[in-house]
Amino acid sequence: MHPASLDSPTRPPAHRAARAAALFCVPSLLLLLLVALEWKPLISLDEGIARTTHRWAVADPGLTRASRILTDWVWDPWTMRALCAVTVLWLAARGARRLALWFAGTCVAASVVQQALKAAVDRPRPVWSDPVDSAHYAAFPSGHAMTAAVVCGMLLWLLRLYGVGRTAWRAAVTLAVLSVTGVGVTRVWLGVHWPTDVLGGWLLGALTVALAVTTYAYGPGRHGASGS
Numbered sequence: 001m002h003p004a005s006l007d008s009p010t011r012p013p014a015h016r017a018a019r020a021a022a023l024f025c026v027p028s029l030l031l032l033l034l035v036a037l038e039w040k041p042l043i044s045l046d047e048g049i050a051r052t053t054h055r056w057a058v059a060d061p062g063l064t065r066a067s068r069i070l071t072d073w074v075w076d077p078w079t080m081r082a083l084c085a086v087t088v089l090w091l092a093a094r095g096a097r098r099l100a101l102w103f104a105g106t107c108v109a110a111s112v113v114q115q116a117l118k119a120a121v122d123r124p125r126p127v128w129s130d131p132v133d134s135a136h137y138a139a140f141p142s143g144h145a146m147t148a149a150v151v152c153g154m155l156l157w158l159l160r161l162y163g164v165g166r167t168a169w170r171a172a173v174t175l176a177v178l179s180v181t182g183v184g185v186t187r188v189w190l191g192v193h194w195p196t197d198v199l200g201g202w203l204l205g206a207l208t209v210a211l212a213v214t215t216y217a218y219g220p221g222r223h224g225a226s227g228s
Helices: 014-036 040-059 061-074 077-093 097-121 143-161 166-189 195-218
Strands: none
Touching: 014 097, 014 195, 040 061, 040 166, 040 195, 061 166, 077 097, 077 143, 097 143, 097 195, 143 166, 143 195, 166 195
16 A cells, blocks of 8 residues: 555645644744753753752652663664664565655754754753763753654654554554653653753654655655655
C-alpha cells in the first residue's frame, strides 16, 4: 500500500502544515531571543522551577533512578535516531526511496540545527552542589526534547500518510505524547536542563516537523513515494 496524497480528505491538507510552521516559528524565535539575551524574568523563572525540581529529585532517589533509566535508554536521542534508521530502512525496503531519503534528511537536519543553536547560544547548564545526574555541552535547546519531538512527530505523520487504523493511531499518539512529554520532564527533574531548554526543544522540534511536512507536500513526488 502506497501513501496517499497529503491533500486527501482523510489527512491534514498541506496548507495546514504550512500554517503550523508559521505558528511554531514565532514562539521558537521569541524564546531563542529571550534566552540568548538572558532576559531576567525568564531566567528567574527557570531558576525557581529548577531549584524546586532538584530538591524533589534529591528527596526521591527511586523516582530519580527511574528517570535516569528512561532518559538514558528509552528516550535517549540515540534510541530515537535508531528508530529513525529502522524506519528509513523499512521505507526503502518497500520501494519508497524518495520518502526514505526525505525522512532521513529531516532527522539529520534537525540534529545539525540543534547542535548549531547549542554552539551559538552557549547556555550553561544548571550547576548543583549535590547533582543527581550530569550532562555535557551547552544547554539550549534540549537535544533530548527536540530529537524526541522530531522523530515522534515524523513517525505520526508517516502513519497518517499510510492510512493507519484508528486504534493504532490513538495508541501511537498516546505513546508519542508520553515520550515527548516524559523526556522533557526527566531532563528538568534530573537537573541537567532549564525548563526553557526543554520548551525550546519542543517548539523547535514541532517547527522542524511542520517545515518537513510542508516541504514534502509541495515538493516533487508528493503524490507517491515509490520513485527513485
